[in-house]
Amino acid sequence: MPIETLVRDLKQSLRILRKNPTFSLAAIAALTLGIGANTAIFSVVNAVLLRPMNMPDPDRLVVFMNTSPQGSAPGASPAKFAFWSAQTDVIKDPAALRQGNINYTGGEIPEQLDLAQVSVNFFTLFGAPVAMGRTFRPEEDLPGGERVAVLGHTLWERKFDGDPNIVGRTISLDGEPFTVVGVLGDFPFREFGATPEVFTPFQLDPNTTDQGHYFTAAARLKDGVTLEQAQAKLAASAEQYRAKFPQALQANNAFTVEPVRDVLVRNVRTSLWVLTAAVGFVLLIACANVANLLLARATGRTREIAVRAAIGGSRGRLLRQMLTESVVLASIGGLLGLAVGVLGIRALLSVNTAGLPRVGENGAFVGLDWNVVGFAILLSLGTGLLFGLLPAIQGSRADLTTALKEAAGRSGSGARSGLTRGALVITEVALAVVLLVGSALLIRTAVSLANVDPGFDTSNVVTMRTSLTGPQFATSAGVAQVIRTGVEQLEAIPGVEMATASCCVPLQGGYGLPFVVSGRPLEGQPFHGGGGWNTVSPGYFEVFHIALKRGRTFTDRDNAGGPPAVIINEAMATQFFKDEDPLNARITIGRGVMREFADEPERQIVGVVADTRDGGLNADPQPRMYVPQAQLPDAANALNVRLTPLAWIVRTRANSQALTRQIETELNRATSLPVTSVQAMDEIVSASTSRTRFNMWLMSIFGGVALLLAAIGIYGLMAYSVAQRKQEIGIRLALGAQASSVRNMVIRQGMGLALVGMAVGLGAAFYLSRFIANFLFNVDQRDPVAFAGVPAVLMVVVLVAVAIPAFRASRVDPLTALRHD
Numbered sequence: 001m002p003i004e005t006l007v008r009d010l011k012q013s014l015r016i017l018r019k020n021p022t023f024s025l026a027a028i029a030a031l032t033l034g035i036g037a038n039t040a041i042f043s044v045v046n047a048v049l050l051r052p053m054n055m056p057d058p059d060r061l062v063v064f065m066n067t068s069p070q071g072s073a074p075g076a077s078p079a080k081f082a083f084w085s086a087q088t089d090v091i092k093d094p095a096a097l098r099q100g101n102i103n104y105t106g107g108e109i110p111e112q113l114d115l116a117q118v119s120v121n122f123f124t125l126f127g128a129p130v131a132m133g134r135t136f137r138p139e140e141d142l143p144g145g146e147r148v149a150v151l152g153h154t155l156w157e158r159k160f161d162g163d164p165n166i167v168g169r170t171i172s173l174d175g176e177p178f179t180v181v182g183v184l185g186d187f188p189f190r191e192f193g194a195t196p197e198v199f200t201p202f203q204l205d206p207n208t209t210d211q212g213h214y215f216t217a218a219a220r221l222k223d224g225v226t227l228e229q230a231q232a233k234l235a236a237s238a239e240q241y242r243a244k245f246p247q248a249l250q251a252n253n254a255f256t257v258e259p260v261r262d263v264l265v266r267n268v269r270t271s272l273w274v275l276t277a278a279v280g281f282v283l284l285i286a287c288a289n290v291a292n293l294l295l296a297r298a299t300g301r302t303r304e305i306a307v308r309a310a311i312g313g314s315r316g317r318l319l320r321q322m323l324t325e326s327v328v329l330a331s332i333g334g335l336l337g338l339a340v341g342v343l344g345i346r347a348l349l350s351v352n353t354a355g356l357p358r359v360g361e362n363g364a365f366v367g368l369d370w371n372v373v374g375f376a377i378l379l380s381l382g383t384g385l386l387f388g389l390l391p392a393i394q395g396s397r398a399d400l401t402t403a404l405k406e407a408a409g410r411s412g413s414g415a416r417s418g419l420t421r422g423a424l425v426i427t428e429v430a431l432a433v434v435l436l437v438g439s440a441l442l443i444r445t446a447v448s449l450a451n452v453d454p455g456f457d458t459s460n461v462v463t464m465r466t467s468l469t470g471p472q473f474a475t476s477a478g479v480a481q482v483i484r485t486g487v488e489q490l491e492a493i494p495g496v497e498m499a500t501a502s503c504c505v506p507l508q509g510g511y512g513l514p515f516v517v518s519g520r521p522l523e524g525q526p527f528h529g530g531g532g533w534n535t536v537s538p539g540y541f542e543v544f545h546i547a548l549k550r551g552r553t554f555t556d557r558d559n560a561g562g563p564p565a566v567i568i569n570e571a572m573a574t575q576f577f578k579d580e581d582p583l584n585a586r587i588t589i590g591r592g593v594m595r596e597f598a599d600e601p602e603r604q605i606v607g608v609v610a611d612t613r614d615g616g617l618n619a620d621p622q623p624r625m626y627v628p629q630a631q632l633p634d635a636a637n638a639l640n641v642r643l644t645p646l647a648w649i650v651r652t653r654a655n656s657q658a659l660t661r662q663i664e665t666e667l668n669r670a671t672s673l674p675v676t677s678v679q680a681m682d683e684i685v686s687a688s689t690s691r692t693r694f695n696m697w698l699m700s701i702f703g704g705v706a707l708l709l710a711a712i713g714i715y716g717l718m719a720y721s722v723a724q725r726k727q728e729i730g731i732r733l734a735l736g737a738q739a740s741s742v743r744n745m746v747i748r749q750g751m752g753l754a755l756v757g758m759a760v761g762l763g764a765a766f767y768l769s770r771f772i773a774n775f776l777f778n779v780d781q782r783d784p785v786a787f788a789g790v791p792a793v794l795m796v797v798v799l800v801a802v803a804i805p806a807f808r809a810s811r812v813d814p815l816t817a818l819r820h821d
Helices: 002-019 021-050 078-085 153-160 227-244 260-265 269-300 302-310 315-351 370-395 400-408 411-450 476-491 570-576 634-643 656-671 681-688 690-724 726-734 739-775 784-810 814-819
Strands: 061-068 071-074 091-104 111-118 130-133 148-151 170-173 176-184 198-201 216-221 254-259 461-466 496-502 511-517 529-536 548-551 565-569 586-589 603-609 624-628 646-652 676-680
Touching: 002 021, 002 315, 021 260, 021 269, 021 315, 021 370, 021 690, 061 078, 061 227, 061 260, 078 091, 078 216, 078 227, 091 170, 091 198, 091 634, 148 153, 153 176, 227 254, 254 260, 269 315, 269 370, 269 411, 269 690, 269 739, 315 370, 315 690, 411 690, 411 739, 411 784, 461 656, 461 681, 476 496, 476 634, 476 646, 476 656, 496 529, 529 570, 565 570, 570 603, 570 624, 586 624, 646 656, 656 676, 676 681, 681 690, 690 726, 690 739, 690 784, 726 739, 726 814, 739 784
Parallel strands: 111 198, 148 176, 529 624, 565 603
Antiparallel strands: 061 071, 061 216, 061 254, 091 111, 091 216, 130 176, 148 198, 170 176, 461 646, 461 676, 496 646, 511 529, 511 586, 548 603, 565 624, 586 603
């Protein structure tokens, strides 16, 4: 019976593996490394790219995008959202979303909550389950609508003890009364980051002309409409929008929609597939290693297999038995690899999630599911067949007469299988070179990023945020007063050198606005240019040690009663004031883009400061404008504090961590508001390069494993070759050959294989390096240091690996060798 035969083959395979523990452990260890590494990466790919999104019909959920010659990006303005919502022939349930913060002021101590401002269709679009009450009505989502709120399930249980009568109750948010109209069930909004704790209506004006981009818009494709049809319709609609708002959309820009999953993973998809290919190389090396071990063992079992064939064993039966042994090995390695891979990637993600979407905090959403288990099973079976097929075919060809002849002289079998085993070793070395070059390029990139001057000094600087949303902060004067009070309290702390406040912290994002240079012709364009826009208080440049190049920085005199002022960076001065002195120029920022900037005055450029790499250490500095917080028009101030919690930036004289708790306490006392997001600037800089370090560590681990397996493969081949040629070596020594010549012969043989593998590997790496060019910074994809350093390191490792069997060969006793059977 087939099942009985399979059981018999499995039992015999396990007996053979138990009888050869050294071989079994070596093969299982190699497979555990190879399958474990692949399982680790697949578990991340599964979580990020393959796992279904937990919402209704997720493949038809799309995000509205702005397109330009440089690519596409999400981002919506109130005017664009109103326009997109009208495209009802291709989309339905359009929804707006902005995640931020709001203060719960209904208790003794204010508490900052994660807020989502959403339009009325949001809950339907994302399939949010309602546990109690209802969601928003259309009239509540219009300007001037009632203040209502929907609570997240976790907040309802934590803050309100699961009160069954919460619907209809009034709670205080930002000092204003909000009526609770509903409580959500378990809402898996974690796909997009932190799950909001409370939802309020967006209340966007459907007739607005506001062009400020500060939220995201999504919708569902209408039934029967394909993604391509919707994209074509949105692209064509751009002309209508341009006709309605001529200054809001440039000639080469348009609109499109993209699936929400693609938008979430667009920045990581390529890197994950590159890592998948790299880890596949590790598995191929492991397979070549185990195949070499099986070839060596098959040669040793030649007589056994020939005898079995002579007494009636068919070649198919022998082939099946040997493949069964391979699959058993791979299954054991796969089981161990599954555990090692999942535990290993979770450990790595607990240290650095690299900003990967959909993995959860510390990689909580990466783990075992049926996709990962099924992948490990299929990989184990496929691997067992891959590395077992060649040895099984070669072993099952054994002939009794030939086997008995080769038993008398071992060199024959070694010569016959040597070519195959040598080719496998060359393959291992070549693949190892490719991985090592890739890891070397990424290590060089990480070093290059670490040496980048960000334009600001991070040492002993700590940042934290306070949400100032509320009626008392609707005016610039109210915000300026709380900043003055807070800075005074902070600077009174022993050990604090200086404090300041800003809307934005370098490397953590910010705003962009266009500007017009006073007195300069526009030449048909609505603006002369655009750049980053920061609101700062006095001391900002001094706290960060940002160098002043010309003019002055802000002082307390740059208040609401002082002349409107602005400071620009060198990149803006170079790009827009090439032939004039920027300190003689005046600019108007943002007027005509958003209604909040309708009262924006002309500002005198009073200073030029050094560039900072606000967009990332690997991004060139871009034009940037700094405006005094105290001089913002009230409408712009209200928008600013609503969108982003105020950032406090404190420089201490020694290690800032020792003063963090005291700084939080004093700031809380000064503002009577919760303090959150406490981070040292060194941590922020480190987080900005986390993706690069993540890729570097994984590639380095893969390269190290590949190097180890390749070294073991060469060592195994040379050790086996020496054992097979023991009689020949003994004869050479007996006839007067020097031990050094025997040693050099073995070394030449091993190094020759390694050199061929290195040549093949360098050629492959030279071609494949272009696939990681986008991950490099200040490092050429064909960097000579990497391409020269890897062969040098590999040569040393290979030399050690071949030297051991070479020295063993040189010490062969001729008499013992001649008696060897």
